[in-house]
Amino acid sequence: MTGNKKTFTQWITSGKVNRRLCIITFMLVPLALLTVFTYIPFAKMIGFSFYDMKYIGSRQFVGLQNYIEVFTRKDCFNALKLSLYYFVASFVQLGLALYFATILSFKTKGGGFFKGLMFFPYLVCGIAVGFIFKFFYTRGFVLDTVLQWCGFKLDSLPYWLKDTSINNISVAATSVWRYMGQNMVLFIGAIMSVDSSLYEAAAIDGANGWAKFRYVILPSIKTIIVLNMILSITGSLSVFEPPYVITGGAFGTGTYFVIMNKLAHESQKVGLASAMAIVLLILIMIATAIQKWVERYFFGVGEQEAIYAVKKRKKRLAAEAKAKGGE
Missing domain, CATH: 1.10.3720.10 (MetI-like)
Structure with a gap:
């Protein structure tokens, strides 16, 4: 049994694992950029829409008032x-x-x-x-x-x-x-x-x-x-x-x-x-x-x-x- 087990070096250098690592590595950069510059700012914007606020200074929670004001x-x-x-x-x-x-x-x-x-x-x-x-x-x-x-x-x-x-x-x-x-x-x-x-x-x-x-x-x-x-x-x-x-x-x-x-x-x-x-x-x-x-x-x-x-x-x-x- 022990003779058939692969070491970590053999496992990490195998072709199947290398292909998966390449896919994950190339996906990490665009996903990280999307998360940092798109998804997180979008989530923050949704949160901002419920506040009466400026860029700098205090903020006050107003609920749906901003959405009502749009119309x-x-x-x-x-x-x-x-x-x-x-x-x-x-x-x-x-x-x-x-x-x-x-x-x-x-x-x-x-x-x-x-x-x-x-x-x-x-x-x-x-x-x-x-x-x-x-x-x-x-x-x-x-x-x-x-x-x-x-x-x-x-x-x-x-x-x-x-x-x-x-x-x-x-x-x-x-x-x-x-x-x-x-x-x-x-x-x-x-x-x-x-x-x-x-x-x-x-x-x-x-x-x-x-x-x-x-x-x-x-x-x-x-x-x-x-x-x-x-x-x-x-x-x-x-x-x-x-x-x-x-x-x-x-x-x-x-x-x-x-x-x-x-x-x-x-x-x-x-x-x-x-x-x-x-x-x-x-x-x-x-x-x-x-x-x-x-x-x-x-x-x-x-x-x-x-x-x-x-x-x-x-x-x-x-x-x-x-x-x-x-x-």
Whole structure:
């Protein structure tokens, strides 16, 4: 028995143990970084959300008062409503990205140049994009000059960043410009992976361009469409850079993140800002869950696709049987 026992040195140097030690060693560093810089601060933030406190000084436990204040304070609740502008802009952005991706996925003269041109805004830093559009919208600058060339008079043009009836639309449009190229590239990758025989079969059946898009392209890239929709919608709830740089949150353009930043760093309401962050996380999780459920139930994305197809087939067969029975 004793002759078969391995010493500690033999055990530690065996191939099986070495593999496990390598896995554990390489996992320790990223897990330690995640714990120190993500999980522990997140747990602390949850604790802060129940206190009336500043960064330095005494703190007072207030329970759920900060969460109630998120929905009763005018600035916080109005900031949530502003997300609707970016929500609508996200669908405009996705529509344009899908349109250009469909065109540029096939042989198009100068297609490579246009792809690079449309993807370039995504490579620009968000702060730089903010400054670009700040001057673009400034009274008498780029946009006003171009519109004057088209015959408009300066006095008849609105103040793009001060007029509360249009300034949020102007700022939300910057997100369309910046992120459309990213979504377009994702769509192009998905469309180019579609089996070419499907296009050939559609052409033999006499399908036009719209029919090919509707019955070949859309069903084949549903997963990427859902992914882009989730990213766009969650992103619309957490917009920060455009309104912060372009207007500083003035004239009613302060989004949820901008108001949170002001409360945390200018007003020193750390507890309230922490509660806002938790509420935002919950809203994003709810929006993502609802969207994934809707997509799976109605369109059969991912694992539910086969189930959806079977249900649809059963309904069709039941309808046919009922029609025959009525005859």
